Amino acid sequence: MNELLDMGGYAIFVWSSYGIFFFSLVIFFLINILNLRKYEKMYNNTIKKID
Amino acid sequence: MYIKINNNHIELIKSANPYLIFATIFVFIIGLYYSLFQSPPDYIQGDSMRIMYIHVPSAWFALMTYSILAGSCVLWFITRNPLFNVVARSIAQVGMVFTLMSLITGSIWGKPTWGVWWVWDARLTSMLILFFLYIAYIFLWQAISNKELASKISAALAIIGFINIPIIKFSVDWWNTLHQPASISKLSAPSIDISMLIPLFIMTIACFLFLVTVSLIRFRLVLIENKMLRTSN
Numbered sequence: 001m002n003e004l005l006d007m008g009g010y011a012i013f014v015w016s017s018y019g020i021f022f023f024s025l026v027i028f029f030l031i032n033i034l035n036l037r038k039y040e041k042m043y044n045n046t047i048k049k050i051d
Numbered sequence: 052m053y054i055k056i057n058n059n060h061i062e063l064i065k066s067a068n069p070y071l072i073f074a075t076i077f078v079f080i081i082g083l084y085y086s087l088f089q090s091p092p093d094y095i096q097g098d099s100m101r102i103m104y105i106h107v108p109s110a111w112f113a114l115m116t117y118s119i120l121a122g123s124c125v126l127w128f129i130t131r132n133p134l135f136n137v138v139a140r141s142i143a144q145v146g147m148v149f150t151l152m153s154l155i156t157g158s159i160w161g162k163p164t165w166g167v168w169w170v171w172d173a174r175l176t177s178m179l180i181l182f183f184l185y186i187a188y189i190f191l192w193q194a195i196s197n198k199e200l201a202s203k204i205s206a207a208l209a210i211i212g213f214i215n216i217p218i219i220k221f222s223v224d225w226w227n228t229l230h231q232p233a234s235i236s237k238l239s240a241p242s243i244d245i246s247m248l249i250p251l252f253i254m255t256i257a258c259f260l261f262l263v264t265v266s267l268i269r270f271r272l273v274l275i276e277n278k279m280l281r282t283s284n
Contacts, residue, residue: 004087008098013163017102017156018087021109022079025261028148032268039275046282 056134056274064267071264078257085250093247102160104250108258109153110178114216116146116262117181120188121213124206136202137277139209140192141269145262147185154178165229173222174230177215184212198280 007014086104093100120139127135157175158168169175188205195201223232243251 007101008092010097010099010163013099013159014101017105017159018083020155020159021105021152024148024152028144029261029265029268032144032265032272036268036272036275039272039279043275043279043282046279050282 056137061271061274064271068264068267071260071267075257075260075264078253078260082250082253082257085253090247090250096164099160099163100247102156103247104254106153106156106160107251108255109149109156111255112258112262113146113150113153113178113181114219116142116149117184117209117213117216120146121209121216124209127202127206128210133277136206137270137273139188139206140273142262142266143185143189144269145265147182147189149258149262150178150182150185154182161229170229172228172230173226174219174228177219177222180215181212181219184208184215188212 005011005015082104086101090101090104092098120143123135123139123142126132127139154175157178161170162168188209191205191208192198192201195204222228223230
């Protein structure tokens, strides 16, 4: 386990790369899915008002 | 040729969404297992080479997404079908994220390998230009209030910017760069071992699934934005 965490002395480089990569992808995904929900709600409200 | 998106298409995209999310997570987990546990360390670079499994797919999809973006803009100019404009706007941000990830992970990989975080060589500089092209495309469209004009200007920029793609691809052959030449080419056998090719292949599929999943979410988002713009006008 320690060997895996140490990454042959490159732990800071490997884990920070993977951390930044996956953190960014998850945040980007969440921003878009939340924006979609928000816009769907706004659009449905606008349509209701027009009707 | 005039393709129109109707409610059935939207419903189909909506219903595919949970499966795509599940598939993306599943393939990423397998990819991580192979990248971090199964793949052996490189005999020169050691374990720092594992950064390749996220850096290379990011760079590939940064280029591929820009090619689709520029292609959609060309088709939009020819046909004036708004669908191509929607496709371009849907994928631009995903491409920008992959370009940023390629730059960041490349920089982190560069430190233990080259001894520096950044050098202004042809490959790195042209990738940075690609990132700015994505930003310019996204912000131009948002900044111009006349959306017809915004579409024309941003599409023109995307098409002109496509000249940067072959520059990125061949920069390592045309100039003397710190960045290594391509290890995987269509014309010759890959110069990396199969034990490293497998995780790279799995992570590439995972990144592709992520690209498709988020692009389809953004596709729906951009369609609603367009509808709201039409309603407010």
